[in-house]
Amino acid sequence: xxxxxxxxxxxxxxxxxxxxxxxxxxxxxxxxxxxxxxxxxxxxxxxxxxxxxxxxxxxxxxxxxxxxxxxxxxxxxxxxxxxxxxxxxxxxxxxxxxxxxxxxxxxxxxxxxxxxxxxxxxxxxxxxxxxxxxxxxxxxxxxxxxxxxxxxxxxxxxxxxxxxxxxxxxxxxxxxxxxxxxxxxxxxxxxxxxxxxxxxxxxxxxxxxxxxxxxxxxxxxxxxxxxxxxxxxxxxxxxxxxxxxxxxxxxx
Numbered sequence: 001x002x003x004x005x006x007x008x009x010x011x012x013x014x015x016x017x018x019x020x021x022x023x024x025x026x027x028x029x030x031x032x033x034x035x036x037x038x039x040x041x042x043x044x045x046x047x048x049x050x051x052x053x054x055x056x057x058x059x060x061x062x063x064x065x066x067x068x069x070x071x072x073x074x075x076x077x078x079x080x081x082x083x084x085x086x087x088x089x090x091x092x093x094x095x096x097x098x099x100x101x102x103x104x105x106x107x108x109x110x111x112x113x114x115x116x117x118x119x120x121x122x123x124x125x126x127x128x129x130x131x132x133x134x135x136x137x138x139x140x141x142x143x144x145x146x147x148x149x150x151x152x153x154x155x156x157x158x159x160x161x162x163x164x165x166x167x168x169x170x171x172x173x174x175x176x177x178x179x180x181x182x183x184x185x186x187x188x189x190x191x192x193x194x195x196x197x198x199x200x201x202x203x204x205x206x207x208x209x210x211x212x213x214x215x216x217x218x219x220x221x222x223x224x225x226x227x228x229x230x231x232x233x234x235x236x237x238x239x240x241x242x243x244x245x246x247x248x249x250x251x252x
Contacts, residue, residue: 003090003118004143004165007041008194012249013216015196016040016223016242019062020047021071025079027232034239036087039246044121044218047076047095056200062224073103077111084116092145094121105133109140119143119165127159148187150179160190169197169214180213204248212252219245
């Protein structure tokens with residue numbers, strides 16, 4: 001059993017999203033540890049980018065705050081290297097193709113292996129261009145996480161069949177759970193890989209209804225906004241939030 005499968009083996013998984021360096025790396029470290037202790041099965045660490053796409057305003061603002069605070073990719077690598085011995089859940093980087101290309105793909109992935117990163121999510125990487133990163137990811141033992149949405153339609157078979165680790169399902173503005181059920185039903189024709197859906201709302205009934213369809217949920221905006229409100233004191237609040245979500249998911 002790989003580390004990602006383990007995250008999904010006991011009920012619905014909770015995946016916590018944090019932007020590295022917002023408001024500073026010390027707070028990010030404490031918040032990651034608190035999230036893991038609170039029951040997060042996987043931690044998604046966002047490497048900030050100056051022009052993030054396919055994310056809402058709070059995450060864009062978190063990226064800008066982190067960059068203005070002086071965070072860099074090298075500082076994040078050093079931060080994760082120090083963090084890794086303190087948490088045993090899978091750590092996944094999410095960032096944009098330009099960040100990886102600018103750093104150097106081989107150099108970036110070699111550093112990921114050295115510091116203990118388990119996976120990579122590249123939101124602006126079309127499935128048809130996965131070969132830009134996949135061979136190097138395999139060479140360094142980094143799982144390239146595939147993303148899928150209701151708009152993927154005819155591409156779902158190809159994406160699902162090639163997926164590793166878990167499938168990251170993106171919800172679309174105005175999308176419904178009926179559409180999500182259709183996507184998951186189509187995915188299940190081709191693979192039994194765990195499916196986690198990204199949710200950007202705190203509404204408990206909606207979260208429960210959505211989580212019931214998939215194997216886990218990813219929360220980004222609620223955690224990012226919580227950290228924005230609490231600042232350097234955010235870690236305990238993040239831990240409490242994750243514990244609450246895990247308790248809720250146990251109802252399913």
